[in-house]
Amino acid sequence: MSHSVRHGFFRRTAPAAALGAFAAALTAVTPLAPPASAAGTLEQVTGFGSNPGNLTMYEYAPVGLPANAPLVVALHGCTQSASDYHAHSGWQKFADQWKFAVVYPQTGTANNSLSCFSWFDSAKDARGKGEAASVKQMVDSAVARYGSDRGRVYVTGLSAGGGMAADLLADYPDVFAGGSVDSGLPAQCATTQAAASGCQYSDQGLTPKQWGDKVRGSYPGYAGPWPRVAIWQGSADTTVAPVNGGELRDQWTDVWGIGQTPSGTRGLTGGTTESDYGDSGGRPAVALFSVSGMAHGLAVHPGSGADQCGGTGPYYLDYICSSYYTAKFWGLDTGGGQGGTGSLPAPSGLTVTGTTDTGVSLSWNPVSGAASYTVYRDGTKAGSATGTTYTDTGLTAATSYGYTVAAVDSSGAEGTPSAEVTATTTGAAPRCYTDNNYDQVRAGRAHQSAGYAYANGSDQNLGLYNVAVVHTLKETSPGYFVLADSGC
Numbered sequence: 001m002s003h004s005v006r007h008g009f010f011r012r013t014a015p016a017a018a019l020g021a022f023a024a025a026l027t028a029v030t031p032l033a034p035p036a037s038a039a040g041t042l043e044q045v046t047g048f049g050s051n052p053g054n055l056t057m058y059e060y061a062p063v064g065l066p067a068n069a070p071l072v073v074a075l076h077g078c079t080q081s082a083s084d085y086h087a088h089s090g091w092q093k094f095a096d097q098w099k100f101a102v103v104y105p106q107t108g109t110a111n112n113s114l115s116c117f118s119w120f121d122s123a124k125d126a127r128g129k130g131e132a133a134s135v136k137q138m139v140d141s142a143v144a145r146y147g148s149d150r151g152r153v154y155v156t157g158l159s160a161g162g163g164m165a166a167d168l169l170a171d172y173p174d175v176f177a178g179g180s181v182d183s184g185l186p187a188q189c190a191t192t193q194a195a196a197s198g199c200q201y202s203d204q205g206l207t208p209k210q211w212g213d214k215v216r217g218s219y220p221g222y223a224g225p226w227p228r229v230a231i232w233q234g235s236a237d238t239t240v241a242p243v244n245g246g247e248l249r250d251q252w253t254d255v256w257g258i259g260q261t262p263s264g265t266r267g268l269t270g271g272t273t274e275s276d277y278g279d280s281g282g283r284p285a286v287a288l289f290s291v292s293g294m295a296h297g298l299a300v301h302p303g304s305g306a307d308q309c310g311g312t313g314p315y316y317l318d319y320i321c322s323s324y325y326t327a328k329f330w331g332l333d334t335g336g337g338q339g340g341t342g343s344l345p346a347p348s349g350l351t352v353t354g355t356t357d358t359g360v361s362l363s364w365n366p367v368s369g370a371a372s373y374t375v376y377r378d379g380t381k382a383g384s385a386t387g388t389t390y391t392d393t394g395l396t397a398a399t400s401y402g403y404t405v406a407a408v409d410s411s412g413a414e415g416t417p418s419a420e421v422t423a424t425t426t427g428a429a430p431r432c433y434t435d436n437n438y439d440q441v442r443a444g445r446a447h448q449s450a451g452y453a454y455a456n457g458s459d460q461n462l463g464l465y466n467v468a469v470v471h472t473l474k475e476t477s478p479g480y481f482v483l484a485d486s487g488c
Helices: 017-025 082-088 091-098 130-146 160-171 193-201 208-216 243-256 322-330 437-442
Strands: 043-045 056-060 071-075 101-106 153-158 178-182 228-234 264-268 272-278 284-291 298-300 316-318 351-355 360-363 372-377 380-385 389-392 400-408 421-424 431-436 446-449 452-455 461-464 470-477 480-483
Touching (some): 043 130, 056 130, 071 130, 071 160, 082 091, 082 101, 091 322, 101 130, 130 153, 153 160, 153 322, 160 178, 160 208, 178 322, 208 243, 228 322, 243 272, 243 284, 284 322, 298 322, 351 421, 380 389, 389 400, 431 437, 437 446
Parallel strands (some): 071 101, 071 153, 228 284
Antiparallel strands (some): 264 272, 272 284, 351 360, 360 389, 372 380, 372 400, 400 421, 431 470, 452 461, 470 480
16 A cells, blocks of 8 residues: 655545545554553453454453443544553543443554554445454453443544444444544445545535435444434544534434534533534434644543543644543433433423523423422533522533433432523633644734743743644733633
């Protein structure tokens, strides 16, 4: 397989160019050592099945993993490995915190000279065939070993791993309850290596129904339920063009039959916009996370905050912890979804009665037999109320939040959650800019003196005035910028 990669650029002169692009973008990184306090160990598993795709299986299980816990399958990108992805992606943090196991399939040069998963090869990425079948065997092996909940198995992947994750969701909707495609491709976009580059770089000109048919054709006769799918796409990605995010959205909304108009949007940290597409009950079935200014890679956000994770490196990019928001989208933080353990019905009439820059007020109709109510914000418990009103405080201005309410009986069991409503706080959100010091100065957000860059307004020292030092600056008032590397 011939390709040309020089100084970070590549020529699209051969069928292998698509894979060369992935490799150029996903340069191998040195695995990070796990923290000394890690609760478990990444281990290789052998003998998991006949392994028709010639893959290697690694898995991570936290100490104290209970029976009936979820299972996540995480697929690396080209030239990467299971240990790279485990060390940088942030999935270990949430496996430890929320108690689920993670399986890391690994491909290698024996399968593909660039160690790419074969998302473009119909002999390897179809139900019951090749690499797809090997991943299914890994799932079966892990479920048997840990007693995992077969109703809460999920798959995620980066780049070529993202393309394979989309294929697996189409191949095995009876296995995967949800998925996440990070800087990846629509399911079954290409069926030959020669067609791969067209998928990466170009609009394929297909209708949502045509995209949906590719999923439906991957497992003919399957009648549902379909997986819930999160899509992550950087707006400055030149390896997997941003149009792929829209095509993935079209594909999975069509499969769900819910149309391509979002039911709600909200701004997140790192210049990220989340657009949700709700099912008939109002629960997001598809979510598109668009990261402004992000090139090709996985969005991470190192730090100790609840919504921070991962480690930076080549193409592990510091914008937002995608693993955190993906896990919440799947409901891993709530044991499979908020509410629903008791017999009380869902409260009706949930309404936003008022908003301020930092707060949201809600009301709902009473439920007979309810001793109290639990209010959830974006799938996480925000608070409780004994009556039918609640005010959530400490929020961010100009930001959208999703709320549900569940009635709680006298034994403490929560009933079915209500339909979700979206509330947007008032005011103006601060603008944030992540860039290297040289470009921060060129854009007028900083100035340089004696070889160092300083934030305009606050005069905070940003370090050397060059392209190798990257910071996030928050504009707290017109022309006044402060360092915001820990979050914006």
